[in-house]
Amino acid sequence: MGKLWKKTCAICGNDFKVYGSSYAQKYCNTCRDKYFKFLDEWAKAGYPIKTHCVICGAPLPKRTRGAGLKKASCDGECYKLLTTLYQQNARIKREDLIVMPRRPKKEPVKRRKPGQMSRLGELEAAARAAGMSYGEYIATQLRGMKQ
Ligand SMILES: [Zn+2]
């Protein structure tokens, strides 16, 4: 955690607080969440070129509507901010995937030769043959051993 810092959001201008470990963060959590949502929706739409900067709202001159994130931001500070937001969003997404894998790992299947029964299987079969439950059968066996 570390020290609590008071900073001014580079996007909305509001004051916000960050802990030492997040000191480099330039924007508040409200803006972060807002832009994460924008980035997700923008990605889903196939990154269409924006006419206005999504950070400061300035119209984007046609000639500078470049590739990548510059399709939605001015050059310079806005582009840097959008890049940071994009990278942070992508990193969180990857962490989500690590924490919650979509496909659980398959347990390796122990191979057994056909017809071969495990010790447990043998006991269960013997118990069934004697008309007892596995537990009852084991108890009888143990009693038998004591005698
Ligand atoms: Zn903000």
Ligand SMILES: [Zn+2]
């Ligand atoms: Zn801008």
